[in-house]
Amino acid sequence: MPTYVYEVVQPDGQPGDQFEVVQPISEAPLTEHPETGEPVRRVIQPVFIGGKWTESSMHRRMKDDKKLDRLGFTKYVKSGDGVYEKRAGKGPNVISRDAPIKPQDLK
Numbered sequence: 001m002p003t004y005v006y007e008v009v010q011p012d013g014q015p016g017d018q019f020e021v022v023q024p025i026s027e028a029p030l031t032e033h034p035e036t037g038e039p040v041r042r043v044i045q046p047v048f049i050g051g052k053w054t055e056s057s058m059h060r061r062m063k064d065d066k067k068l069d070r071l072g073f074t075k076y077v078k079s080g081d082g083v084y085e086k087r088a089g090k091g092p093n094v095i096s097r098d099a100p101i102k103p104q105d106l107k
């Protein structure tokens with residue numbers, strides 16, 4: 001079951017203390033604090049993806065253009081003011097703000 005974060009809603013509408021509740025996805029969000037009865041709202045949290053996502057490991061992975069191409073990604077690198085050159089994947093060789101791409105260019 002997922003863990004949801006809630007915050008108490010102050011009388012002036014400002015956020016108050018936060019707390020976590022483990023509840024099924026099918027259950028409706030809480031509207032009152034389970035202990036105090038104060039009004040609450042669910043706080044949207046970013047998704048946590050486990051793994052070694054450090055700046056240096058991402059940099060190493062993004063440098064391998066052949067691997068990106070093999071995995072189906074397209075990589076463009078800035079080569080000037082508003083100009084990007086393709087290094088891996090499908091698509092036009094150059095993208096420029098002066099000549100925007102069209103959907104058929106991506107095939």
